[in-house]
Amino acid sequence: MGMPSVFLRLATCNLSCTWCDTKYTWDWQNFDYQTEVVELETSEIQQKIQAFDCSHVVITGGEPLLQQAELTHLVESLVAEGYTFEVETNGTIAPLPGMLGRIGQWNVSPKLRTSGNPSVKSHVPSTIEAFTRLTEAYFKFVITGESDVEEVCALCDWYKLTPSRVLLMPEGRTPDELQGKSEWLSGECVKHGFRFTTRLHILLWGDKRGR
Numbered sequence: 001m002g003m004p005s006v007f008l009r010l011a012t013c014n015l016s017c018t019w020c021d022t023k024y025t026w027d028w029q030n031f032d033y034q035t036e037v038v039e040l041e042t043s044e045i046q047q048k049i050q051a052f053d054c055s056h057v058v059i060t061g062g063e064p065l066l067q068q069a070e071l072t073h074l075v076e077s078l079v080a081e082g083y084t085f086e087v088e089t090n091g092t093i094a095p096l097p098g099m100l101g102r103i104g105q106w107n108v109s110p111k112l113r114t115s116g117n118p119s120v121k122s123h124v125p126s127t128i129e130a131f132t133r134l135t136e137a138y139f140k141f142v143i144t145g146e147s148d149v150e151e152v153c154a155l156c157d158w159y160k161l162t163p164s165r166v167l168l169m170p171e172g173r174t175p176d177e178l179q180g181k182s183e184w185l186s187g188e189c190v191k192h193g194f195r196f197t198t199r200l201h202i203l204l205w206g207d208k209r210g211r
């Protein structure tokens with residue numbers, strides 16, 4: 001957290017979390033695709049990234065691994081120039097071999113029952129297992145309440161996840177919402193040995209897009 005980064009936000013998602021704060025990337029009943037999405041060739045994205053004085057890139061979405069075949073070429077090319085990458089993913093799609101080894105950190109965020117997704121869609125055991133085998137993968141859970149913490153504990157037991165690889169983040173789109181859950185959640189993290197994270201951009205800029 002706090003590292004200067006270029007964010008590459010990709011459209012479309014294979015889930016539909018009720019509290020999603022980037023519905024403009026996939027909810028075409030409430031957002032206009034033509035307004036929200038810019039379709040670019042890989043070479044154009046590469047040029048836009050290179051225009052920033054920053055060599056760390058966070059690829060997010062939506063669910064970015066839906067487009068990982070195209071991403072592989074971009075990542076390969078920029079890694080050769082010295083760029084480093086993180087990928088934020090919902091943990092339902094396994095990374096292709098071309099991505100493995102080139103991504104410095106996987107921020108895997110499996111969605112819990114309170115996200116409102118059918119578990120058959122949001123919980124893909126083979127993919128979670130694949131990520132548990134990557135030492136550069138961390139598991140970040142969005143926490144709305146107590147039942148989420150219980151579910152995370154059960155998942156950690158099932159997948160034998162060490163608590164130091166698990167981060168709990170309060171759900172919230174305003175500083176007040178985050179603050180309201182943070183004291184309780186940080187206590188839960190201490191109790192279970194998990195790491196606590198917050199949403200720095202919300203604390204700094206609220207829910208303003210493009211920051």
Ligand code: SF4
Nearest residue numbers: 013016017020062090
């Ligand atoms: S997985 Fe992420 S982008 Fe997709 S609906 Fe859930 S929160 Fe939104």
